[in-house]
Amino acid sequence: MKCSSGKKTLFKILTCALGAGISMMFLLFILGGGFMKQTYLEPWNRDYASHMADPRVRLAAAGLLAANNHNMQPWKVKLDQEDPMVFYLYADGSRATKEVDPLYRQLMITQGTFLEYVKVAGEKEGFHTDITIFPEGDYEEDSILQSMDQKPVARILLSPGNMEESPLYPEMFLADTNRGNYKKEAPDPSQISVLLNLSDENGLSMKFYTDHDNLKKIGKYVMEGAEIEAGVTRVMDESNAIFRTNEKEKNQYRFGYSLEGQGVSGLKKCMLQGIITLFPTLKEGKGASENFIRYTKTAVTHTPSYAMILSRDNSRTDQVRSGMLYSRLVLTGHTLDLTMQPLSQVLEEYPEMKQTYENFNHEYASRGQTVQMLLRIGKPVKPAPYSMRRDVLSLIKE
Ligand SMILES: Cc1cc2nc3c(=O)[nH]c(=O)nc-3n(C[C@H](O)[C@H](O)[C@H](O)COP(=O)(O)O)c2cc1C
Numbered sequence: 001m002k003c004s005s006g007k008k009t010l011f012k013i014l015t016c017a018l019g020a021g022i023s024m025m026f027l028l029f030i031l032g033g034g035f036m037k038q039t040y041l042e043p044w045n046r047d048y049a050s051h052m053a054d055p056r057v058r059l060a061a062a063g064l065l066a067a068n069n070h071n072m073q074p075w076k077v078k079l080d081q082e083d084p085m086v087f088y089l090y091a092d093g094s095r096a097t098k099e100v101d102p103l104y105r106q107l108m109i110t111q112g113t114f115l116e117y118v119k120v121a122g123e124k125e126g127f128h129t130d131i132t133i134f135p136e137g138d139y140e141e142d143s144i145l146q147s148m149d150q151k152p153v154a155r156i157l158l159s160p161g162n163m164e165e166s167p168l169y170p171e172m173f174l175a176d177t178n179r180g181n182y183k184k185e186a187p188d189p190s191q192i193s194v195l196l197n198l199s200d201e202n203g204l205s206m207k208f209y210t211d212h213d214n215l216k217k218i219g220k221y222v223m224e225g226a227e228i229e230a231g232v233t234r235v236m237d238e239s240n241a242i243f244r245t246n247e248k249e250k251n252q253y254r255f256g257y258s259l260e261g262q263g264v265s266g267l268k269k270c271m272l273q274g275i276i277t278l279f280p281t282l283k284e285g286k287g288a289s290e291n292f293i294r295y296t297k298t299a300v301t302h303t304p305s306y307a308m309i310l311s312r313d314n315s316r317t318d319q320v321r322s323g324m325l326y327s328r329l330v331l332t333g334h335t336l337d338l339t340m341q342p343l344s345q346v347l348e349e350y351p352e353m354k355q356t357y358e359n360f361n362h363e364y365a366s367r368g369q370t371v372q373m374l375l376r377i378g379k380p381v382k383p384a385p386y387s388m389r390r391d392v393l394s395l396i397k398e
Pocket residue numbers: 065066067068069070071106107109110113175176177178179261341342343344345384385386387
């Protein structure tokens with residue numbers, strides 16, 4: 001008799017605990033935005049651009065999918081009112097990440113990634129895209145933010161061409177950046193040779209490293225860069241401020257970082273988003289820095305090869321062209337089942353990184369050359385999730 005009432009009490013306690021657990025999970029799921037529509041992913045839909053009547057806007061919608069620094073999407077597009085075949089790309093200086101990118105180099109590379117996507121989408125639409133970089137002259141470096149507002153990065157002239165089934169076009173609809181683990185095998189020599197052939201005549205070159213010594217050495221630089229960055233509060237604060245905690249924030253802002261970028265998905269993502277919504281300090285300070293070091297370490301450990309894009313000089317045009325080459329590399333890489341992740345810390349130009357930056361450049365660039373992009377490359381263990389994108393119409397400048 002006694003024994004059966006004890007069992008009943010235990011059963012009640014377990015039922016209560018289970019109920020509380022389920023309620024808690026449900027609460028976290030709701031807080032994380034589990035039932036919300038993900039409008040921030042709409043630009044990834046294959047038919048998203050087709051709703052736009054103006055072909056220039058359709059091409060801008062393709063550009064919007066390109067890799068870009070800190071997912072800031074710092075682009076403005078101006079449609080020529082007189083000529084329906086012309087549009088302009090401007091850098092959006094209000095979206096600069098000044099702490100991490102004080103010389104706006106990554107911002108300029110990001111202009112190039114956009115332009116290459118426009119070119120690939122143009123071919124698919126039956127246009128030849130004639131891109132002139134800095135058609136109204138270079139920026140005034142002393143008042144660069146003002147200059148970004150006044151001078152376009154590129155003039156894009158469309159002319160009728162052959163409608164071509166570009167092999168790169170479908171690859172634009174895959175996420176560009178995979179921060180997850182890569183398989184052990186490095187790209188083979190024939191794949192590397194295809195990728196090396198992508199560099200153009202503009203003083204840009206690429207290098208690939210698959211040997212043990214360089215993997216170790218570059219990995220060490222990547223970790224050193226990450227550790228320095230993790231210790232610079234203003235740089236970390238800048239990144240943490242654009243971390244979108246839950247689905248509501250992602251729909252509201254549609255740019256910046258989110259948990260997906262760290263490879264978290266599904267129910268786990270919703271739960272974690274709920275937890276961070278309840279305890280927002282989790283995305284800041286020491287915890288965020290440690291998390292950054294931890295996932296960089298995991299990435300480095302699962303990297304079979306590194307690549308670099310180098311330019312002979314470091315003009316704004318070189319930076320834009322490096323971005324174009326990077327997009328070409330990403331898209332061609334996808335056709336070879338290869339994925340990439342830029343690892344920019346060691347290339348960043350803020351004072352605390354200076355020594356490491358110089359050591360790295362001394363070791364990996366010839367005199368005068370600039371390493372514009374450093375990236376890991378390999379076969380992904382899991383596909384990369386999509387990141388937020390703005391509505392293309394918000395890019396259009398009056
Ligand atoms: C110039 C440049 C620098 C970047 N640096 C880094 C980096 O250091 N680490 C990283 O994980 N991703 C880096 N990225 C990738 C962006 O964070 C990524 O493109 C953006 O978040 C959008 O995600 P998606 O490429 O998957 O669409 C960089 C991209 C560009 C264009």
